[in-house]
Amino acid sequence: MTEETHEKLKEIKQSFRLLMNGVASHSMRQKGVEYKINWGVPVPELQQMAAEYGKDYDLAIELWKEDIRECQVLATLIMPAERMDNDLVDVWMERVRTQEMAELLAFHLLQHLRFAPSLAYQWIASDKDMYQLCGYQLLARLFAQGLEPNERGINEFLDQAHVTLQGDNLPLKHAAYNCVLSFCELGEELETVAKRALKDLDIL
Structure with missing residues (x-):
């Protein structure tokens, strides 16, 4: 991971604290939506964040590796579709554990x-x-x-x-x-x- 990608990843993860929705997070846990961390950030807010970062292959790869709901949602939004091949799709699918994702x-x-x-x-x-x-x-x-x-x-x-x-x-x-x-x-x-x-x- 490059230093630039590392800094973006750190910045994104820190920003989730400010957007946290405890009620939504609790509701998802009650419905069996389990992640290591789930801040309950609504998808429209994550879409706004994705628009700011634009398409970014390296960042999407790192975000998807995180067992954090918001990181994975963001990864689906910023991954350039033309860079996804069959092998990468297989790797990503292995980490899909919820209906929402x-x-x-x-x-x-x-x-x-x-x-x-x-x-x-x-x-x-x-x-x-x-x-x-x-x-x-x-x-x-x-x-x-x-x-x-x-x-x-x-x-x-x-x-x-x-x-x-x-x-x-x-x-x-x-x-x-x-x-x-x-x-x-x-x-x-x-x-x-x-x-x-x-x-x-x-x-x-």
């Missing part, structure tokens, strides 16, 4: 990667809950951008969503359901396909 990583960063679609399809079929969750979040973003899957992609998605929606993991079911709704927004034809594929679940 899975959602923010997909929303702030992963949806902008050139290989986002292949990641999303790979992850919704994963046996790891956090990867599945992030995969559905990512796919929902891509559908919302108008990414229309080919026939194989449609079948893969609806087959996997069907399995997930029959499971008992509520956050995962919620993510899959929202993803199905985004898929249906792509047009009447695809909505009809989804209704037919998920007919026995009676959710559409």
Whole structure:
């Protein structure tokens, strides 16, 4: 780590004390959102901070290593998408332990990667809950951008969503359901396909 990056990291970590929201931090802990440190700083304030620092690969790498919620959120905001490759995505995903971080990583960063679609399809079929969750979040973003899957992609998605929606993991079911709704927004034809594929679940 360069001296400049080290100083920025130190400055950022110190600034969180001033922005601390004890009520939000306590509420997150009660909901099982566990980090070594969680200052409860709202995401919009972290977005303002990210705008001040701009895109910074080296700083993002160091922030993500910290077991501090705000550092990791900030990392998703300042990492240049074009610098993320498959190996780095794998390294980052290994540290995702909360639903919030899975959602923010997909929303702030992963949806902008050139290989986002292949990641999303790979992850919704994963046996790891956090990867599945992030995969559905990512796919929902891509559908919302108008990414229309080919026939194989449609079948893969609806087959996997069907399995997930029959499971008992509520956050995962919620993510899959929202993803199905985004898929249906792509047009009447695809909505009809989804209704037919998920007919026995009676959710559409």
